[in-house]
Amino acid sequence: MTVSASPAAVHDRLTARARGLLLVLCGALFLDALDVSMKGVALPSIGAELGLSTGSLQWVVSGYVLGFGGFLLLGGRAADLLGRRRMLIGALVVFAVATALGGLATSGPLLIAARFVTGISAAFSAPAGFSIITTSFAEGPVRNKALSIYTATGATGFSLGLVAGGLLTEVSWRWVFHAPVLVAVATLIGALAVVPRTPATPGRGFDLAGSATVTAAMLLLVFTLVEAPNAGWASARTLGSLAAVAVLLAVFVVIERRVAHPLLRLGILRSGPLVRANVAAMSLLGGWVGALFIVTLYLQGVRGWSALETGLAVCPSGLVVAVLAPRIAAPLVGRYGSGRVALAGLVSSVAAYALLQFLDASSGYATLMLPAFLLVGVAFTLTYGPLTMAAADSVPAADQGLAGGLVNTAFQVGPALVLGVVSAVTATGSLRAALVVPLIVATLGVAAMLPSLRRA
Numbered sequence: 001m002t003v004s005a006s007p008a009a010v011h012d013r014l015t016a017r018a019r020g021l022l023l024v025l026c027g028a029l030f031l032d033a034l035d036v037s038m039k040g041v042a043l044p045s046i047g048a049e050l051g052l053s054t055g056s057l058q059w060v061v062s063g064y065v066l067g068f069g070g071f072l073l074l075g076g077r078a079a080d081l082l083g084r085r086r087m088l089i090g091a092l093v094v095f096a097v098a099t100a101l102g103g104l105a106t107s108g109p110l111l112i113a114a115r116f117v118t119g120i121s122a123a124f125s126a127p128a129g130f131s132i133i134t135t136s137f138a139e140g141p142v143r144n145k146a147l148s149i150y151t152a153t154g155a156t157g158f159s160l161g162l163v164a165g166g167l168l169t170e171v172s173w174r175w176v177f178h179a180p181v182l183v184a185v186a187t188l189i190g191a192l193a194v195v196p197r198t199p200a201t202p203g204r205g206f207d208l209a210g211s212a213t214v215t216a217a218m219l220l221l222v223f224t225l226v227e228a229p230n231a232g233w234a235s236a237r238t239l240g241s242l243a244a245v246a247v248l249l250a251v252f253v254v255i256e257r258r259v260a261h262p263l264l265r266l267g268i269l270r271s272g273p274l275v276r277a278n279v280a281a282m283s284l285l286g287g288w289v290g291a292l293f294i295v296t297l298y299l300q301g302v303r304g305w306s307a308l309e310t311g312l313a314v315c316p317s318g319l320v321v322a323v324l325a326p327r328i329a330a331p332l333v334g335r336y337g338s339g340r341v342a343l344a345g346l347v348s349s350v351a352a353y354a355l356l357q358f359l360d361a362s363s364g365y366a367t368l369m370l371p372a373f374l375l376v377g378v379a380f381t382l383t384y385g386p387l388t389m390a391a392a393d394s395v396p397a398a399d400q401g402l403a404g405g406l407v408n409t410a411f412q413v414g415p416a417l418v419l420g421v422v423s424a425v426t427a428t429g430s431l432r433a434a435l436v437v438p439l440i441v442a443t444l445g446v447a448a449m450l451p452s453l454r455r456a
Helices: 016-050 054-082 084-104 108-136 141-171 173-193 206-233 238-259 266-270 272-301 307-334 337-358 365-393 395-424 434-452
Strands: none
Touching: 016 054, 016 084, 016 141, 016 173, 016 395, 054 084, 054 108, 054 206, 054 307, 054 337, 054 395, 084 108, 084 173, 108 141, 108 266, 108 337, 108 365, 108 395, 141 173, 141 238, 141 307, 141 365, 206 238, 206 395, 238 266, 266 395, 272 337, 272 395, 272 434, 307 337, 307 434, 337 434, 365 395, 395 434
């Protein structure tokens, strides 16, 4: 039975129906975060069984990033024009099927293809879920609370995935694919029951030329960033690909200026809060993914820790978000504004990566690593949710899906770019030099959000 109530039904407070809706949407985000982190700790076992080289093995993760980052803008606009409920449910079905195929894969190419399709499904579910929240919960304390819980769920899923992935890998790496299928089916059943119907926007065409151009540009950009460490950042292949991306984006801008119903209304980029939120999103997740990559190499390669021990070591960062974000993020935003709260979080990330600069072979966990991970948790508590709030508040309801697609694109492109740089520096044999990269990235995020201090 489908509930087709008006979004106004949840405007005043978190009613039972609103809590049910939020639970389902959190389940979809939890699924995406869980899926990504579980696969990371299982990579050595996957490579051993399927005979994948290190270069091929990275595509188990990069294939997902390529599909996610490449199709997010299209997914965001599709949610606005074709119906958010339809996009969310369809994406969950595709996610379950593709993930199940990945768990049954007997070859590297089939597994990577499944991961690519899984990434595409997430590119449609993430902006749909985001825009359902921002259009179903009234702007202000209720929406801020919902977004705080929503984003905390993502961090919780990522942290639990690190631990659960380590445990399941001990049984078989295939279980890191089978387990998310069960979560996807449960979320799908919930979505069919409680997500309200959202009809397609009448009288609006679909910008096929713009969709094809920007999707090709994003696919090529993410592919280039992932492959740059292998091909060389100054190689003809990398520079040529980046030039092609620039050309595709230029063509996209021309199309959007002329088409009657553009995929991306270019005027939306005049919103300073939205642009700052996107730059900060690239910085926040990019810096952490880069730092996590280095820390994982350090703990497993230098200290000899297992995948499970590594997951447990990093887990406190996510637990901080799970505990604090639903309780303090929304009240802080209500008092100080989303921009100022996000800025404070980014400063915390700078402090965390500054502390990690002292990491060496004799560093104690409790005295150095744990404080840094806790600071990262504070950073995500204060930044992740408020950034999505800033993006939502800066555009009208008709563009909520697009705003969600833009922010989620930034969250994906940031890690791809930073991980590429970190991989290139790590290839020189210096983990210490690579640790400087997340610190620089976090500092750039702080610089981007400094105008928030001028808020009256």
